[in-house]
Amino acid sequence: MSVILGSGSPRRLDLLRSVGIEPRVVSPDIDESVLDGELPVDYVRRLASAKLDAVMKNVGAVNVGAIVIAADTTVDVDGVIFGTRASLSRWPDQVVGESIGTGTSKWCRAP
Secondary structure (H helix, E strand, O other), X not given: OOEEEEOOOHHHHHXXXXXXXXXXXXXXXXXXXXXXXXXXXXXXXXXXXHHHHHHHHHHHHHHOOXXXXXXXXXXXXXXXXXXXXXXXXXXXXXXXXXOEEEEXXXXXXXX
């Protein structure tokens, strides 16, 4: 059975490879803008789901029977979504707060 990773994340690819899985990588092209009033948990769920949908449309019936994995991770400071951990370097003065958290959502479709 083949595995498709719906992510361009080198870390996710490394994680799969570390357990002996060599997936086909399909990087979804989606709008990752934060919606007005969107909570971090809702943001990562929406993006992970959108990434999965985009990959499924891309690979379509060609990969019937494949396991497709998509995920998203974000960092939030006091409820303000900053995107990925790497994006925090763009806002060094703002990354101080009462609550700094990360959120990850994963979606998988299997036959």
